[in-house]
Amino acid sequence: MKRLAxxxxxxxxxxxxxxxxxxxxxxxxxxxxxxxxxxxxxxVCQNQSLSDSDAPLAHxxxxxxxxxxxxxxxxxxxxxxxxxxYGDFVLYRPPVxxxxxxxxxxxxxxxAAGAAVVGFNIRRRGALLTGEDGDSxx
Amino acid sequence: xxxxxxxxxxVLLAALLAFGLRNADTKTQLPSxxxxxxxxxxxxxxxxxxxxxxxxxxxxxxxxxxxxxxxxCVTCRVEHPVIEQLARSGRVKIIGLNFRDAPxxxxxxxxxxxxxxxxxxxxxxxxxxxxxxxxxxxxxxxVDPSGRIVFKHLGAxxxxxxxxxxxxxxxxxxAKDS
Numbered sequence: 001m002k003r004l005a006x007x008x009x010x011x012x013x014x015x016x017x018x019x020x021x022x023x024x025x026x027x028x029x030x031x032x033x034x035x036x037x038x039x040x041x042x043x044v045c046q047n048q049s050l051s052d053s054d055a056p057l058a059h060x061x062x063x064x065x066x067x068x069x070x071x072x073x074x075x076x077x078x079x080x081x082x083x084x085x086y087g088d089f090v091l092y093r094p095p096v097x098x099x100x101x102x103x104x105x106x107x108x109x110x111x112a113a114g115a116a117v118v119g120f121n122i123r124r125r126g127a128l129l130t131g132e133d134g135d136s137x138x
Numbered sequence: 139x140x141x142x143x144x145x146x147x148x149v150l151l152a153a154l155l156a157f158g159l160r161n162a163d164t165k166t167q168l169p170s171x172x173x174x175x176x177x178x179x180x181x182x183x184x185x186x187x188x189x190x191x192x193x194x195x196x197x198x199x200x201x202x203x204x205x206x207x208x209x210x211c212v213t214c215r216v217e218h219p220v221i222e223q224l225a226r227s228g229r230v231k232i233i234g235l236n237f238r239d240a241p242x243x244x245x246x247x248x249x250x251x252x253x254x255x256x257x258x259x260x261x262x263x264x265x266x267x268x269x270x271x272x273x274x275x276x277x278x279x280x281v282d283p284s285g286r287i288v289f290k291h292l293g294a295x296x297x298x299x300x301x302x303x304x305x306x307x308x309x310x311x312x313a314k315d316s
Contacts, residue, residue, distance in 0.1 A: 043273035046166055056238060057273055060264055085271035087171045 022066055029069050036065055036075060039092050040082060049092070170271055170290040177204075177281050178269035185236055185244060185258035192259050194285055201311050202231040203304065204279045205255070205295075206267055208239040209247035211275035217294035218251055224300055225254035230280075230308045233257045237272070238264040280304055282311050 024030040034051065040061075042053035050058050050065075061082070068078050079091060088094045096104055172178075177194045184190045205221065207214045225232055234255040236244040241260055248258075261267055270279065280289040280303075288311075289303055 043168070056264075057268075060268065064268065084171060085269060086273065087168050087271070089168050 022062065024066075025070060032075060033066060033069060036078060037062060040079070041090050041092055043086055043090060167292045172271055172279075172287045173290060175287060177279070177285050177287055178266070180266045180269065182259045182261055182266060185241060185260045188241075188260070192257070197231070197233070197281070198283065198285055200231065200283050201308050202233055202281050204233050204235050204281060206235050206237055206270070206272050206275060206277045208237055208275055209243040210239065213294045214276045215251060217276055220295045220297060220300060222252060222254040223297070225256070229305055231256045233259065235259050235261055235266070237261040237267040280307055283315065
């Protein structure tokens with residue numbers, strides 16, 4: 001019975017058999033590959049990286065990236081290859097330029113706005129506590 | 139001011155969300171970086187004559203529409219009547235680029251649904267579709283007589299898009315030539 005249970009648990013790994021594992025020339029190449037595919041967006045499943053996605057396009061792009069790594073291209077060249085074809089959206093970290101300035105600055109702007117509101121409220125409450133004519137609550 | 143502030147924030151947020159909802163369909167359609175650039179070079183076999191190789195230079199001199207399609211693409215069936223209508227009008231050459239598909243499946247699909255295209259090209263492994271930045275199906279590219287991509291549409295073509303984006307541009311190109 002225990003062997004059957006073990007077999008059933010092992011069968012859960014079956015889907016992994018459908019994906020041929022990629023073969024890397026070196027640990028460094030594998031590290032670069034993993035870093036790159038994590039930084040690049042899958043355009044079919046747009047909330048997943050190329051590393052995570054099962055889409056056929058992601059599979060093809062992973063193979064393409066590996067081929068480019070093998071051919072000696074730099075990370076920048078590989079990213080440029082993809083951006084030339086798919087646009088800046090394929091990068092999880094888009095370049096800072098005109099049309100992405102708002103994307104990069106909005107979190108900072110919101111933080112500043114929030115801090116301003118909090119600061120304003122603190123000052124207002126401070127003023128209310130000490131009273132308009134300088135008397136503290138008694 | 140503090141009484142109306144929550145209401146104001148709510149109204150602004152509602153407006154933002156409404157804007158987002160209205161654009162939900164097109165949000166995943168990315169602008170193509172290929173607009174204005176030369177059509178990517180390729181050399182692919184014709185679907186019905188595998189020994190004949192086709193390259194973009196073969197089409198220089200007149201505008202044409204490259205339609206990326208596949209037999210597994212359900213939306214392509216939805217788009218098909220629009221392509222048929224465009225082909226019937228004879229106003230622009232339509233080239234079918236069958237990608238990530240088996241030739242037998244592609245031929246069977248055309249047999250079943252009809253073949254309005256002027257020419258069929260096979261991109262079996264989808265490598266050329268990557269050069270075009272194709273990530274969905276169908277996708278259509280309008281190319282001008284000098285071989286530059288002037289318009290791209292992701293998803294099924296509609297009569298509106300054909301009239302306002304494709305034929306309008308084709309007419310403008312033809313007017314410039316004459």
